[in-house]
Amino acid sequence: MNFGMPTLLEIKSLSESAALCQELGLDFVELNMNLPQYQVNQIDIAEFAKIAEQHGIYYTIHLDENFNPCDFNEKVVTAYTETILQTIEIAKQLEIPILNMHLHSGVYFTMPDRKVFLFDEYQSEYVRKLIAFRDICTTSIGDSDIKICVENCGDFADACTQKGLEVLLESSVFALTFDVGHNAGAGYSDEPIIMKYAHRIAHFHIHDALGKSNHLILGSGDMDLMKYIDLAKSHDCRMVLEVKTVAGLRESVKWLRQNVEG
Secondary structure, eight states: OOEEEEOOTTOOSHHHHHHHHHHTTOOEEEEETTSGGGSGGGOOHHHHHHHHHHHTOEEEEEOOTTOOTTOSOHHHHHHHHHHHHHHHHHHHHHTOOEEEEEOOOOOEEEOSSOEEEHHHHTHHHHHHHHHHHHHHHHHHHTTSSOEEEEEOOSOTTSHHHHHHHHHHTTSTTEEEEEEHHHHHHTTTOSHHHHHHTGGGEEEEEEOEEETTEEEEOTTSSSOOHHHHHHHHHHTTOEEEEOOSSHHHHHHHHHHHHHHTOO
Protein backbone atom coordinates (compact mmCIF):
# COMPACT_ATOMS: atom_id res chain seq x y z
CA MET A 1 0.00 0.00 0.00
CA ASN A 2 1.41 3.40 -1.02
CA PHE A 3 1.14 6.58 1.03
CA GLY A 4 1.70 10.08 -0.28
CA MET A 5 1.76 13.74 0.70
CA PRO A 6 -0.22 16.69 -0.63
CA THR A 7 1.24 19.87 -2.05
CA LEU A 8 1.96 22.10 0.97
CA LEU A 9 1.83 25.89 0.89
CA GLU A 10 5.01 26.10 2.98
CA ILE A 11 6.99 24.38 0.23
CA LYS A 12 7.18 26.29 -3.03
CA SER A 13 9.41 24.05 -5.14
CA LEU A 14 8.84 20.53 -6.41
CA SER A 15 12.37 19.47 -5.49
CA GLU A 16 11.78 20.42 -1.84
CA SER A 17 8.47 18.53 -1.81
CA ALA A 18 10.12 15.47 -3.32
CA ALA A 19 12.97 15.65 -0.79
CA LEU A 20 10.49 15.77 2.11
CA CYS A 21 8.51 12.91 0.60
CA GLN A 22 11.66 10.80 0.43
CA GLU A 23 12.78 11.82 3.92
CA LEU A 24 9.47 10.72 5.43
CA GLY A 25 9.50 7.42 3.56
CA LEU A 26 6.41 8.27 1.54
CA ASP A 27 5.83 7.09 -2.01
CA PHE A 28 4.36 10.02 -3.96
CA VAL A 29 3.49 13.71 -4.05
CA GLU A 30 0.01 14.82 -5.12
CA LEU A 31 0.62 17.87 -7.32
CA ASN A 32 -2.07 20.51 -6.80
CA MET A 33 -3.08 22.33 -9.99
CA ASN A 34 -4.69 25.15 -8.02
CA LEU A 35 -1.15 26.53 -7.61
CA PRO A 36 0.65 28.54 -10.30
CA GLN A 37 3.73 26.32 -10.39
CA TYR A 38 1.65 23.26 -11.31
CA GLN A 39 -0.33 24.68 -14.22
CA VAL A 40 0.01 22.61 -17.38
CA ASN A 41 2.22 25.21 -19.06
CA GLN A 42 4.59 25.18 -16.07
CA ILE A 43 5.19 21.43 -15.98
CA ASP A 44 8.54 20.58 -17.54
CA ILE A 45 8.26 16.86 -18.23
CA ALA A 46 12.00 16.19 -18.26
CA GLU A 47 12.60 18.14 -15.04
CA PHE A 48 9.67 16.57 -13.18
CA ALA A 49 10.77 13.10 -14.27
CA LYS A 50 14.34 13.81 -13.15
CA ILE A 51 13.21 14.97 -9.69
CA ALA A 52 10.99 11.91 -9.26
CA GLU A 53 13.83 9.57 -10.21
CA GLN A 54 16.33 11.34 -7.95
CA HIS A 55 14.09 10.91 -4.91
CA GLY A 56 12.56 7.54 -5.74
CA ILE A 57 8.99 8.85 -5.80
CA TYR A 58 6.14 9.38 -8.26
CA TYR A 59 3.23 11.81 -8.65
CA THR A 60 -0.52 11.96 -8.62
CA ILE A 61 -2.41 15.12 -9.64
CA HIS A 62 -5.18 17.07 -7.91
CA LEU A 63 -7.05 19.01 -10.59
CA ASP A 64 -8.00 22.65 -10.02
CA GLU A 65 -11.00 22.80 -7.68
CA ASN A 66 -12.64 25.31 -10.04
CA PHE A 67 -12.53 22.70 -12.80
CA ASN A 68 -16.07 22.62 -14.17
CA PRO A 69 -16.66 20.90 -17.53
CA CYS A 70 -20.42 21.54 -17.20
CA ASP A 71 -20.25 25.32 -17.08
CA PHE A 72 -22.98 26.90 -19.23
CA ASN A 73 -20.39 29.12 -20.94
CA GLU A 74 -18.98 27.13 -23.88
CA LYS A 75 -15.71 29.08 -23.91
CA VAL A 76 -15.14 28.13 -20.28
CA VAL A 77 -15.89 24.49 -21.09
CA THR A 78 -13.44 24.62 -24.01
CA ALA A 79 -10.68 25.90 -21.72
CA TYR A 80 -11.34 23.20 -19.13
CA THR A 81 -11.50 20.52 -21.82
CA GLU A 82 -8.14 21.62 -23.25
CA THR A 83 -6.71 21.59 -19.72
CA ILE A 84 -7.85 18.04 -18.95
CA LEU A 85 -6.56 16.75 -22.28
CA GLN A 86 -3.16 18.38 -21.67
CA THR A 87 -3.13 16.95 -18.14
CA ILE A 88 -3.84 13.46 -19.43
CA GLU A 89 -0.89 13.75 -21.83
CA ILE A 90 1.33 14.88 -18.95
CA ALA A 91 0.11 11.92 -16.90
CA LYS A 92 0.99 9.53 -19.71
CA GLN A 93 4.52 10.91 -20.02
CA LEU A 94 5.19 10.98 -16.27
CA GLU A 95 3.39 7.66 -15.61
CA ILE A 96 0.94 9.37 -13.24
CA PRO A 97 -1.78 6.88 -12.25
CA ILE A 98 -4.37 9.16 -10.60
CA LEU A 99 -6.01 12.46 -11.54
CA ASN A 100 -8.17 13.61 -8.64
CA MET A 101 -11.15 15.89 -9.32
CA HIS A 102 -14.07 17.51 -7.54
CA LEU A 103 -17.48 17.23 -9.16
CA HIS A 104 -18.38 20.91 -9.27
CA SER A 105 -21.86 21.65 -7.90
CA GLY A 106 -22.16 24.90 -9.86
CA VAL A 107 -23.99 28.11 -9.06
CA TYR A 108 -27.12 28.29 -6.94
CA PHE A 109 -29.90 30.83 -6.50
CA THR A 110 -30.87 31.60 -2.91
CA MET A 111 -34.66 31.51 -2.80
CA PRO A 112 -36.76 32.63 0.20
CA ASP A 113 -37.00 29.06 1.50
CA ARG A 114 -34.13 27.13 -0.09
CA LYS A 115 -31.11 27.07 -2.39
CA VAL A 116 -31.74 26.06 -5.99
CA PHE A 117 -28.70 24.72 -7.83
CA LEU A 118 -28.76 25.51 -11.53
CA PHE A 119 -27.42 22.08 -12.43
CA ASP A 120 -30.57 20.66 -10.81
CA GLU A 121 -32.80 23.17 -12.56
CA TYR A 122 -31.17 22.49 -15.96
CA GLN A 123 -30.23 18.86 -15.44
CA SER A 124 -30.51 17.81 -19.08
CA GLU A 125 -27.90 20.44 -20.03
CA TYR A 126 -25.71 19.36 -17.11
CA VAL A 127 -25.87 15.70 -18.10
CA ARG A 128 -25.22 16.46 -21.78
CA LYS A 129 -22.02 18.33 -20.93
CA LEU A 130 -20.91 15.70 -18.44
CA ILE A 131 -21.35 12.93 -21.01
CA ALA A 132 -19.25 14.91 -23.49
CA PHE A 133 -16.53 15.38 -20.84
CA ARG A 134 -16.64 11.68 -19.89
CA ASP A 135 -16.38 10.52 -23.49
CA ILE A 136 -13.50 12.79 -24.50
CA CYS A 137 -11.53 11.73 -21.41
CA THR A 138 -12.23 8.07 -22.12
CA THR A 139 -10.96 8.44 -25.67
CA SER A 140 -7.88 10.40 -24.60
CA ILE A 141 -6.87 7.97 -21.85
CA GLY A 142 -7.48 4.96 -24.06
CA ASP A 143 -5.70 1.90 -22.69
CA SER A 144 -3.36 3.93 -20.46
CA ASP A 145 -3.33 2.99 -16.78
CA ILE A 146 -4.80 6.32 -15.64
CA LYS A 147 -7.89 6.84 -13.48
CA ILE A 148 -9.78 10.11 -13.03
CA CYS A 149 -11.06 9.86 -9.47
CA VAL A 150 -14.03 11.90 -8.25
CA GLU A 151 -13.52 13.08 -4.67
CA ASN A 152 -16.37 13.45 -2.19
CA CYS A 153 -16.56 16.91 -0.62
CA GLY A 154 -19.50 16.41 1.71
CA ASP A 155 -21.78 16.61 -1.33
CA PHE A 156 -22.39 13.00 -2.38
CA ALA A 157 -25.83 12.99 -0.75
CA ASP A 158 -26.96 15.64 -3.28
CA ALA A 159 -29.20 14.27 -6.01
CA CYS A 160 -27.43 16.13 -8.82
CA THR A 161 -24.00 14.93 -7.65
CA GLN A 162 -25.29 11.37 -7.54
CA LYS A 163 -26.54 11.73 -11.10
CA GLY A 164 -23.12 13.06 -12.10
CA LEU A 165 -21.39 10.10 -10.50
CA GLU A 166 -23.72 7.70 -12.27
CA VAL A 167 -22.87 9.29 -15.62
CA LEU A 168 -19.09 9.37 -15.10
CA LEU A 169 -18.80 5.87 -13.66
CA GLU A 170 -20.31 4.44 -16.83
CA SER A 171 -16.74 4.77 -18.14
CA SER A 172 -14.01 2.53 -16.77
CA VAL A 173 -11.48 5.40 -16.74
CA PHE A 174 -13.42 7.09 -13.93
CA ALA A 175 -13.27 5.98 -10.31
CA LEU A 176 -13.70 7.37 -6.79
CA THR A 177 -11.49 9.12 -4.27
CA PHE A 178 -12.75 8.51 -0.74
CA ASP A 179 -11.90 11.58 1.35
CA VAL A 180 -12.57 10.25 4.82
CA GLY A 181 -12.24 13.62 6.56
CA HIS A 182 -14.76 15.31 4.26
CA ASN A 183 -17.11 12.41 4.91
CA ALA A 184 -16.78 12.85 8.68
CA GLY A 185 -17.23 16.62 8.45
CA ALA A 186 -20.50 16.04 6.57
CA GLY A 187 -21.84 13.74 9.29
CA TYR A 188 -20.76 10.66 7.32
CA SER A 189 -23.41 11.40 4.68
CA ASP A 190 -21.03 10.68 1.75
CA GLU A 191 -20.25 7.16 2.88
CA PRO A 192 -23.45 5.33 1.81
CA ILE A 193 -23.04 6.60 -1.75
CA ILE A 194 -19.34 5.73 -1.83
CA MET A 195 -19.99 2.23 -0.52
CA LYS A 196 -22.66 1.76 -3.18
CA TYR A 197 -19.75 2.02 -5.63
CA ALA A 198 -17.17 0.42 -3.34
CA HIS A 199 -15.67 -1.58 -6.19
CA ARG A 200 -14.81 1.72 -7.93
CA ILE A 201 -12.79 3.24 -5.08
CA ALA A 202 -9.22 3.77 -6.34
CA HIS A 203 -7.77 6.53 -4.16
CA PHE A 204 -8.03 7.89 -0.62
CA HIS A 205 -7.44 11.19 1.12
CA ILE A 206 -6.98 10.62 4.83
CA HIS A 207 -7.01 13.20 7.59
CA ASP A 208 -8.61 13.24 11.01
CA ALA A 209 -11.76 15.13 11.96
CA LEU A 210 -13.52 16.39 15.06
CA GLY A 211 -17.10 17.39 14.47
CA LYS A 212 -17.16 19.50 11.32
CA SER A 213 -13.45 20.33 11.56
CA ASN A 214 -11.27 18.18 9.35
CA HIS A 215 -7.83 18.13 7.74
CA LEU A 216 -6.56 17.44 11.26
CA ILE A 217 -3.38 15.53 12.10
CA LEU A 218 -3.91 11.77 12.19
CA GLY A 219 -4.79 10.70 15.72
CA SER A 220 -5.88 14.16 16.86
CA GLY A 221 -9.60 13.72 16.11
CA ASP A 222 -12.30 11.18 16.88
CA MET A 223 -12.41 9.17 13.66
CA ASP A 224 -11.90 5.43 13.39
CA LEU A 225 -9.01 5.86 11.00
CA MET A 226 -8.05 2.19 10.97
CA LYS A 227 -11.46 1.32 9.53
CA TYR A 228 -10.66 3.40 6.45
CA ILE A 229 -7.04 2.29 6.21
CA ASP A 230 -8.24 -1.31 6.18
CA LEU A 231 -10.79 -0.41 3.49
CA ALA A 232 -8.05 1.19 1.40
CA LYS A 233 -5.90 -1.93 1.79
CA SER A 234 -8.75 -4.17 0.73
CA HIS A 235 -9.17 -2.18 -2.50
CA ASP A 236 -5.42 -1.82 -3.10
CA CYS A 237 -5.65 1.98 -2.98
CA ARG A 238 -3.13 4.75 -2.48
CA MET A 239 -3.59 7.18 0.40
CA VAL A 240 -2.70 10.87 0.57
CA LEU A 241 -2.05 12.13 4.11
CA GLU A 242 -3.98 15.31 3.41
CA VAL A 243 -2.94 17.57 6.26
CA LYS A 244 -1.90 21.14 5.54
CA THR A 245 1.47 21.80 7.22
CA VAL A 246 4.91 20.22 7.29
CA ALA A 247 4.67 19.77 11.06
CA GLY A 248 1.24 18.15 10.71
CA LEU A 249 2.54 15.83 8.01
CA ARG A 250 5.46 14.74 10.18
CA GLU A 251 3.12 14.00 13.09
CA SER A 252 0.74 12.11 10.81
CA VAL A 253 3.56 9.95 9.44
CA LYS A 254 4.63 9.21 13.01
CA TRP A 255 1.07 8.14 13.88
CA LEU A 256 0.93 6.02 10.74
CA ARG A 257 4.15 4.17 11.61
CA GLN A 258 2.98 3.53 15.15
CA ASN A 259 -0.46 2.27 14.16
CA VAL A 260 -0.08 0.73 10.71
CA GLU A 261 3.53 -0.31 10.31
CA GLY A 262 4.14 -1.46 13.89
